[in-house]
Amino acid sequence: MTDVFEVDRYDAAGRLGELEVPRAGVTVETPALLPVINPHLQTITPAQLESEFGAEILITNSYVLYGSEDLREPVEQQGLHDLLDFSGAVVTDSGSFQLAEYGQIDVTTEEILDFQHRIGSDIGTPVDIPTPPDVSREQAEGELATTQERLATAAEVETGDMLVNAPVQGSTYTDLREAAGAHAAQSGLDVFPVGAVVPMMNEYRYADLADVVAAAKRGLPESAPVHLFGAGHPMMFALAVALGCDLFDSAAYAIYARDDRYMTVRTTEHLEDLDYFPCSCPVCTSHTPAEVRSLDADERERLLSEHNLHVSYGELRTIKQAIRRGDLLELVEARARGHPAMLDGYRALLDHAAQLERTDPVSKDTFFHLSGESARRPEVVRHHQRLDRLDPRGDSVLLTEGNGHDDFDECWNLLPPFGPFPRELADGYPLTAETPERFEAPAYEAAAAGVARLVSAHPDTEFTLAHDDWPASALDALPERVDLWNLRGAE
Numbered sequence: 001m002t003d004v005f006e007v008d009r010y011d012a013a014g015r016l017g018e019l020e021v022p023r024a025g026v027t028v029e030t031p032a033l034l035p036v037i038n039p040h041l042q043t044i045t046p047a048q049l050e051s052e053f054g055a056e057i058l059i060t061n062s063y064v065l066y067g068s069e070d071l072r073e074p075v076e077q078q079g080l081h082d083l084l085d086f087s088g089a090v091v092t093d094s095g096s097f098q099l100a101e102y103g104q105i106d107v108t109t110e111e112i113l114d115f116q117h118r119i120g121s122d123i124g125t126p127v128d129i130p131t132p133p134d135v136s137r138e139q140a141e142g143e144l145a146t147t148q149e150r151l152a153t154a155a156e157v158e159t160g161d162m163l164v165n166a167p168v169q170g171s172t173y174t175d176l177r178e179a180a181g182a183h184a185a186q187s188g189l190d191v192f193p194v195g196a197v198v199p200m201m202n203e204y205r206y207a208d209l210a211d212v213v214a215a216a217k218r219g220l221p222e223s224a225p226v227h228l229f230g231a232g233h234p235m236m237f238a239l240a241v242a243l244g245c246d247l248f249d250s251a252a253y254a255i256y257a258r259d260d261r262y263m264t265v266r267t268t269e270h271l272e273d274l275d276y277f278p279c280s281c282p283v284c285t286s287h288t289p290a291e292v293r294s295l296d297a298d299e300r301e302r303l304l305s306e307h308n309l310h311v312s313y314g315e316l317r318t319i320k321q322a323i324r325r326g327d328l329l330e331l332v333e334a335r336a337r338g339h340p341a342m343l344d345g346y347r348a349l350l351d352h353a354a355q356l357e358r359t360d361p362v363s364k365d366t367f368f369h370l371s372g373e374s375a376r377r378p379e380v381v382r383h384h385q386r387l388d389r390l391d392p393r394g395d396s397v398l399l400t401e402g403n404g405h406d407d408f409d410e411c412w413n414l415l416p417p418f419g420p421f422p423r424e425l426a427d428g429y430p431l432t433a434e435t436p437e438r439f440e441a442p443a444y445e446a447a448a449a450g451v452a453r454l455v456s457a458h459p460d461t462e463f464t465l466a467h468d469d470w471p472a473s474a475l476d477a478l479p480e481r482v483d484l485w486n487l488r489g490a491e
Contacts, residue, residue: 002163002188002189002190003223004019004020004021004022004163004190004191004225005017005018005019005020005030005223005224005225005246006018006020007222007223009323009324009361010323010359010360010361011242011322011323011326011327011328011329011360011361011364012242012243012328012329012356012359012360012378013217013242013243013244013355013356013359013360014031014241014242014243014244014319014323014328015030015244015246015323015359016029016030016031016320016323016324017029017030017225017246018030019032019191019225019246019247021057021089021122021123021163022161022163023120023121023122023160023161023162023163024081024087024088024089024090024122026056026057026087026088026089028056028057028088028089029056029320030225030246030247031237031241031245031246031247031248031316031319031320032056032057032246032247032248032316033055033248033249033250033312033313033316034057034058034059034091034227034247034248034249034250035049035055035058035059035249035250035251035253035309036058036059036060036061036232036249036250036251036254037058037059037060037084038060038061038064038251038254039060039061039064039065039068039071039075039083039084040064040068040070040071043254043257043258043301043302043305044253044254044302044305044306044309045085046058046084046085046086047085047086049086049309050086050087050088053309053310053313054313055086055088056088056089057088057089057090057091057247058084058086058088058089058090058091059090059091059092059093059249060080060084060090060091060092060093061092061093061095062092062093062094062095062112062115062116062119062121062124062125063093063094063095063105063107063112065080065092065115065119066095066107066112066115071083075119076118076119079119079120080092080119080120080121081120089122089123090120090121090122090123091121091122091123091124091125091165091249092116092119092121092123092124092125093125094107094109094112094113094116094124094125094126094127094128095107095112095127105127107127108127109126109127109150109153109154109157110153110157112124112125112126112127113126113154113157113159113164114157116159116162117157117158117159117160117162121162122162122163123162123163123164123165123190123191124159124162124163124164124165125164125165125167125193126150126151126153126154126164126165126166126167127150128147128150128151128167128169128195129143129144129146129147129150129169130167130169130195130196130229131143131144131169131170131171131196132171132196132199133171133172133196133199133200133205133208134171134172135171137173137176139171140169140170140171140173140176141176143169144169144170144176144180147167147169147180148180148183151166151167151183151184151187151189152187154166154187154189155187155188155189163189163190163191164189164190164191165189165190165191165192165193165227166184166185166187166189166190166191166192166193167184167192167193167194167195167229168180168181168184168192168193168194168195168216168219168220169195169196170212170215170216171196172200172208172211172212174211174212174214174215175215177194177212177215177216177219178215178216178218178219179219180216180219181215181216181217181218181219181220181224182219182220183219184219184220185219185220185221185224190225191225191227191247192216192220192224192225192226192227193226193227193228193229193247194212194213194216194226194227194228194229194245195229196229197209197212197213197228197229197230197231198229198230200212201230201231201232201233201236204339204341205341206236206239206341206342206344206345206348207341207344207345207347207348208348209236209240209345210239210243210345210348210349210351210352211348211351211352213226213228213240213243213244213245214243214349214351214352214355217243217244217355218355222359225246225247226244226245226246226247227245227246227247227248227249228240228245228247228248229249230249230251231245231248231249231250232248232249232250232251232252232253232255232312233250233252233263233268234263234265234311234312234314234315234316235264235265235266235267235335235338235339235342236335236342236345237312237315237316237319238315238318238319238322238328238331238332238335239332239335239336239342239345239346239349241319241323241328242328242329242332242349242356243349243352243356244359248316250312252308253305253308253309253312254301254305254308256268256304256308257300257301257302257303257304257305257307257308258301260272260300260304261304262274262277262304262307262308263307263308263311263312264278264279264311265311265315265335265338266335266338266339267338267339271289271292271293271300271304272293274289275289276288276289277289277307279307279310279311281306281307281310281311281314282306282310283303283304283306283307283310284307287303292304318331319331325364325365326361326364326365327364327365327368329377329378330368330370332346332349333346333370333371333373333374336373346373347373350373350376350377351376353376353377353378353380353381354378354381356378357378357379357381357382357385360378360379360382362382362429363428363429364429364430365429366429366432366433366434367379367429367430367432367433367434368433368434369417369433369434369435369436369439369443371440372440372441372442372443373442374417374443375416375417375440375442375443375445375446376442376446379418379429379430380417380418380430380446383418383419383421383430383431383450384418384419384449384450384453387419387420387421387450387453387454387457388453388457390421390422390454391458392409392410392412392454392458392461393409393410394408394409394410394461395409395460395461395462396408396409396410396461396462396463396464397409397410397411397412397461397462397463397464398410398411398412398463398464398466399411399412399413399414399420399451399454399463399464399465399466400412400413400414400465400466400485400487401413401414401415401466401467401468401487402466402468402487404423405466408464410422411423413426413431414447414451414465414466414467415431415433415435415447416435416439416443416444416446416447417439417442417443417444417446417447418430418431418433418446418447418450419446419447419448419449419450419451419453419454420447420450420451420454441471441473441474444470444471444473444474445473445474445477447470447474448470448474448475448477448478449477451463451465451478451479451482452477452478452479455478455479455481455482456479462481462483463481463482463483464482464483464484464485465478465482465483465484465485466485466486466487467484467485467486467487468486468487468488469486469487469488
């Protein structure tokens with residue numbers, strides 16, 4: 001793996017980074033959107049993407065150019081950048097999408113990589129096998145083996161300064177995805193797309209998507225730039241970034257516009273259903289839905305494509321600011337509340353909280369406890385791990401949500417969802433958390449897990465827990481030797 005990616009800042013597994021693309025002579029700030037350019041049908045031109053939207057990178061299909069009677073000779077003569085009129089980085093796909101759609105293509109990895117290199121691609125792609133979800137394990141293993149053979153072939157092709165993608169496949173088998181990530185990292189290639197996830201997104205299987213991405217990330221080194229192939233809708237960008245994805249290609253902005261569909265960060269609306277535009281982009285502030293509906297099909301498609309791009313780029317800027325501020329997971333949760341399937345995805349992400357914790361900063365701005373899901377965040381996992389290193393002083397310790405008591409050798413604070421902590425840590429992150437007065441049961445249960453961990457590590461210490469009317473589900477999780485006081489007056 002080459003050294004082309006540098007991380008500036010983390011939040012969970014999300015990161016602000018810089019991807020150096022030497023052939024283009026540019027450095028792309030990540031997370032980054034790669035608009036998909038159809039070389040035959042450019043609703044929004046690459047020049048407009050660059051000048052009006054600030055696009056630093058885009059993606060087009062080299063197999064389409066390779067097989068085009070109209071474009072193959074011009075692109076070979078002019079080069080890809082001149083043909084597209086774009087000075088940023090250009091990524092090219094290999095035809096694997098067509099392979100998945102139609103079952104076969106008439107080009108080899110060597111041929112398509114050589115073609116991509118000759119036309120001036122900055123990041124090329126071998127012909128991998130995009131295995132769809134839910135196939136048999138035998139098929140997934142066989143097609144993954146073929147992909148890995150092609151990565152080995154790709155590593156032998158002379159590509160000069162062109163970076164090369166090493167797709168991570170494995171269908172919905174997370175162990176295969178993890179192994180594929182580790183294999184791809186050893187291939188000597190440069191960028192690591194998680195492939196064949198579009199069917200999951202089309203079916204709103206965001207929980208499966210989270211598990212697949214988390215598995216691929218476990219196999220890859222932390223320094224690997226990760227591209228989520230086909231992740232076109234902004235509603236899931238924050239979730240994918242929090243899992244550690246850096247690049248997102250989108251044809252959805254144009255495909256949706258062609259069908260009169262209007263993107264928001266929460267959903268997709270049909271133009272015919274809108275009386276008002278819930279957006280302040282230039283398109284929406286200059287037109288009403290009725291005005292856009294009255295336009296001819298080409299102009300309507302152009303304006304909707306522009307809007308969809310504004311929403312997509314705007315969401316990535318929001319995500320970058322959230323990473324900078326340290327509240328990416330609060331943004332993920334806000335987005336997750338917009339759709340039940342996204343909520344499933346957020347909950348699946350939190351199943352991997354221990355994995356996210358490894359890169360999550362130990363200090364940020366205030367932790368906001370927003371729901372029962374907040375009790376499963378990496379900060380809570382880290383606090384429970386920290387309890388193993390904290391030693392109570394004396395033989396009797398009060399863990400309390402209220403005031404201290406002179407009958408004990410030491411008094412510790414008790415705060416759902418974190419659990420117990422020495423009072424001298426009360427001013428440190430995340431124990432300065434903003435919390436509601438009414439917690440959901442998971443917050444108390446997480447605090448009880450913290451108590452149980454502390455008590456287990458100190459078998460010779462007597463513990464008393466003074467709680468503010470905790471639910472039975474939390475109290476039942478406490479070790480039997482913990483004495484209980486209910487601060488509301490009932491033991």
